Amino acid sequence: MIKLTNIRKAYNQGQHNEFWALNGIDLDIEANKVTALSGPSGSGKSTLLSIVGCMARPTSGRVQLAGRDISGLPERFLTDIRRSTFGFIFQQYNLIKGLSARDNVMLPAYPLGGDWRALHERADMLLDTFKLGHRCHAPVEWLSGGEQQRVAIARALINDPLVVIADEPTANLDTVLSREFLSILESLKQQGKTILLSSHDSLVVESSVVDRVVRLRDGHLPEAAE
Amino acid sequence: MKTWIGKQQALIDFTLSSLSRRKLKNFGLLLVYALIVFLLASVMLFTHALRREAALVLKNTPEVIVQRMVAGRHDLIPPGYIEKLGRIRGVQHIEGRLWGYFYDPVVRANYTFMAPTAGTINEIQIADSEIVIGAAVARERGLEHGNLISFRSYTGKLFVFTVASVLPHDAELVSADLVLLNPADYRAFFGIPADHYTDIALSVANPQEVRNIAAKLSETLPDARLILREEVLRTYESIFNWREGIVLVLLSGSILAFAIFAWEKASGLSAEEKREIGILKAIGWETGDVLKMKFWEGALVSLTAFLLGYVAAYWHVFHFSTALFEPVLKGWSVLYPRFELVPVVDGFQVATLFFFTVFPYTVATIVPIWRAAITDPDAVMRG
Amino acid sequence: MLFQPAIIALLLASAVSVLMLAAAAPYAWQLARHWDIASGSELQLRLERRTYLLSTLLTFVFATQLASLLLFIFNADKMAVMFVGAMCAVGTLNANAWGFPALFAQIAVFFMAAVWLVLNHVDTRAYDYPLVRTKYILLMGILPFVVLSFALQLAYFLNLKADIITSCCGSLFSGDAQTLAADASALPPQPAMLLFYGALLLAVAAAIFHARKLRAAYLVAASSAAAFVVALTGILSFVSLYVYEHPHHHCPFCLLKPEYDYQGYWLYLPLFAATAAGLSVGTIQPFARVPSLAAIVPQIARRLAWVAALGFALFAAVATFMVAHSNLILLKD
Numbered sequence: 001m002i003k004l005t006n007i008r009k010a011y012n013q014g015q016h017n018e019f020w021a022l023n024g025i026d027l028d029i030e031a032n033k034v035t036a037l038s039g040p041s042g043s044g045k046s047t048l049l050s051i052v053g054c055m056a057r058p059t060s061g062r063v064q065l066a067g068r069d070i071s072g073l074p075e076r077f078l079t080d081i082r083r084s085t086f087g088f089i090f091q092q093y094n095l096i097k098g099l100s101a102r103d104n105v106m107l108p109a110y111p112l113g114g115d116w117r118a119l120h121e122r123a124d125m126l127l128d129t130f131k132l133g134h135r136c137h138a139p140v141e142w143l144s145g146g147e148q149q150r151v152a153i154a155r156a157l158i159n160d161p162l163v164v165i166a167d168e169p170t171a172n173l174d175t176v177l178s179r180e181f182l183s184i185l186e187s188l189k190q191q192g193k194t195i196l197l198s199s200h201d202s203l204v205v206e207s208s209v210v211d212r213v214v215r216l217r218d219g220h221l222p223e224a225a226e
Numbered sequence: 227m228k229t230w231i232g233k234q235q236a237l238i239d240f241t242l243s244s245l246s247r248r249k250l251k252n253f254g255l256l257l258v259y260a261l262i263v264f265l266l267a268s269v270m271l272f273t274h275a276l277r278r279e280a281a282l283v284l285k286n287t288p289e290v291i292v293q294r295m296v297a298g299r300h301d302l303i304p305p306g307y308i309e310k311l312g313r314i315r316g317v318q319h320i321e322g323r324l325w326g327y328f329y330d331p332v333v334r335a336n337y338t339f340m341a342p343t344a345g346t347i348n349e350i351q352i353a354d355s356e357i358v359i360g361a362a363v364a365r366e367r368g369l370e371h372g373n374l375i376s377f378r379s380y381t382g383k384l385f386v387f388t389v390a391s392v393l394p395h396d397a398e399l400v401s402a403d404l405v406l407l408n409p410a411d412y413r414a415f416f417g418i419p420a421d422h423y424t425d426i427a428l429s430v431a432n433p434q435e436v437r438n439i440a441a442k443l444s445e446t447l448p449d450a451r452l453i454l455r456e457e458v459l460r461t462y463e464s465i466f467n468w469r470e471g472i473v474l475v476l477l478s479g480s481i482l483a484f485a486i487f488a489w490e491k492a493s494g495l496s497a498e499e500k501r502e503i504g505i506l507k508a509i510g511w512e513t514g515d516v517l518k519m520k521f522w523e524g525a526l527v528s529l530t531a532f533l534l535g536y537v538a539a540y541w542h543v544f545h546f547s548t549a550l551f552e553p554v555l556k557g558w559s560v561l562y563p564r565f566e567l568v569p570v571v572d573g574f575q576v577a578t579l580f581f582f583t584v585f586p587y588t589v590a591t592i593v594p595i596w597r598a599a600i601t602d603p604d605a606v607m608r609g
Numbered sequence: 610m611l612f613q614p615a616i617i618a619l620l621l622a623s624a625v626s627v628l629m630l631a632a633a634a635p636y637a638w639q640l641a642r643h644w645d646i647a648s649g650s651e652l653q654l655r656l657e658r659r660t661y662l663l664s665t666l667l668t669f670v671f672a673t674q675l676a677s678l679l680l681f682i683f684n685a686d687k688m689a690v691m692f693v694g695a696m697c698a699v700g701t702l703n704a705n706a707w708g709f710p711a712l713f714a715q716i717a718v719f720f721m722a723a724v725w726l727v728l729n730h731v732d733t734r735a736y737d738y739p740l741v742r743t744k745y746i747l748l749m750g751i752l753p754f755v756v757l758s759f760a761l762q763l764a765y766f767l768n769l770k771a772d773i774i775t776s777c778c779g780s781l782f783s784g785d786a787q788t789l790a791a792d793a794s795a796l797p798p799q800p801a802m803l804l805f806y807g808a809l810l811l812a813v814a815a816a817i818f819h820a821r822k823l824r825a826a827y828l829v830a831a832s833s834a835a836a837f838v839v840a841l842t843g844i845l846s847f848v849s850l851y852v853y854e855h856p857h858h859h860c861p862f863c864l865l866k867p868e869y870d871y872q873g874y875w876l877y878l879p880l881f882a883a884t885a886a887g888l889s890v891g892t893i894q895p896f897a898r899v900p901s902l903a904a905i906v907p908q909i910a911r912r913l914a915w916v917a918a919l920g921f922a923l924f925a926a927v928a929t930f931m932v933a934h935s936n937l938i939l940l941k942d
Binding site: 464513 | 693
């Protein structure tokens, strides 16, 4: 579904602190599977996630989404694709303080300008599925860590994306909550979502939900894994 | 179209909640912004109202006034002078007028004494020993209909008059200091011989002909000074515009200071705000969306500040008599103990005011807004 | 004369526009030179971000130009009282040699700006931004006109002297004077009306034809330009007479005065909008051949053509309404 060819990504290009975060990545991500990127911090996991998720453009190399080359697209069009295809769950949840849980969930849909009432209903439904219906008007900073993550997951799903991308989703969760997250992942997989996550938590990497683990080191894929 | 409206609605909704989450910061900006609008709007409303009062005064004055000059000084019109004018084509009406100033030592103010003439607002019949007075005179001397008042004339003689009526309040600038009395009383009071006048009023039907008539008059009457209404109007107009312009130039320092303040507010985003924009970009907002959101923010702030400042200025000028800059701006004619301007709002002025306030604000905030909007979407992932 | 609030505002707006465009020009030049959509280099990413700033700046500058065009005419009208012989904007603009050129320059800048914005809109709709170079080179072409417009305005306001005796619409647009405007107003009403309705009909027909069949784009542009000129001539030669109900008062500005209930805005706003839309239809046509624009240009051109058709039709309807409602009789049948 997503095919990466010889992806390279540089930061501070042309300056003395030039640094290549990715150094020639070739990778196929299959639809309807859970793929985990693992590797030490600084290995380029997050950069790779952001390139796959159309958040950043590779310095060179090609990204193909369902057969279409999207690596050369300007930000305006990448964002368009990102909004409809990808949902993001971040390590720090990245919720906006002061806004209610429901407002946070609806945020990614604002630029699409759909029907206002339908959007509210969709957000409420998602919050209900994640057992947050009763907290939908509470400001997010009043919620517990686990609840915040569930809000973040609901937000990732508001535009009904094909692919869910999660960056170190269990880094701030204890074992119970991590297991709960894995079960949510399982149900997303059953709904037909493609899932790509980065993690160095063995609980996740070794879980049965994960179909494939890709190991990353210094911006390379040292060997084709599993 | 429907999605466009839905999108703007969503953006405005977010903008409102984002403004309310940073009440303190935005309140400071709003206050300064509204203050600037208030200052400028006060100046503009005030001068515009004065200009209109002047136009109102002039509307009822004759097109041409002839004064006789003796040794470069204004003198009385002797008998037979009016007849010398003869018939001039285009002149509808010629009439001698009686008017002048009287200093009242009791309230230390000048009044305008006038005998009513036909064809003006003051066209009224006044009985002997009766006067009709302007609202300011009535207020200062505590007079009402039927009261008696005495004035000591310049000859030293005491004259007693009965107040027949007080002129209505509206357009007070026109009539505030007016004292109307009949021609016989006027002549007696000022000691002007019969058949003499202070000046001559000519009314002309076609404004295009005023200049030609004036040229003819100055030929027949070499000792006359001609005052054309359109000239007076023009002089007033440029004086008021000039004064207004000067005040605006003086205030330009504060506009500049405000623009710098706005620039700083817009570029000095707090870490929290930066993070928010980063999150929005990460979850699927585009640079253009953030720009639009920020412009809605600017528009809402501008509109609120503009309304607040303008309404405050309106109250200041029309209900509190421009207490703050009266001394700077008015300075024309005699003392007006208290006068209220007739409220006028002019679209042209509002447009100009907009250019002086919203325009600099927008100019100052474009670049900072853009800087904030181009935050990389993956910035939040890089920590 | 400079210390008039509206004059200060106009000059301020104009000067800021020039400054903004001048500041943008080096970036525009850099964009035109180094733009490479296929590259993922940081330079390209930086340039891409800069396009947002430039579009925003230009939208702002052009909005300012539009607002100051209105303010300029408004101001000219208001200042009439300060000039001997001036009754409306015509007299004020005539007070020195720079008035009308300043107005024309501002109108020209308005149309260029409108067309540029349409081009910008078309470009950002295509995934590979094919018009970036064209756009920014054109922008550098517009800059001199904006500077010229500012210079003319400055010259006009600096040279305004209140004691000048100027001639107003009565003499400028009378049939005896030897000017282009006088020729236009001296046109007898009957041929003027034929020409007026003919040109408008052609413009509306061409626009509708284009909107339906997507052909004859250049005809839309040409007929719009022609309709603009003929429409102004028509206003001078007969529409104004009907509005003023006076057989010799030819004036395009008095229409905007409150005495005539601001009727002029109902004429000029649709006319300017329609002309800008019509010109844009022609301007974007050559880019329909760019592969990524092949679907976008027709779609936008169609919408613009409808705007032009409706605008001209509305203009004609308003003018007809004014003529029909007037008590003046010019044509006897």
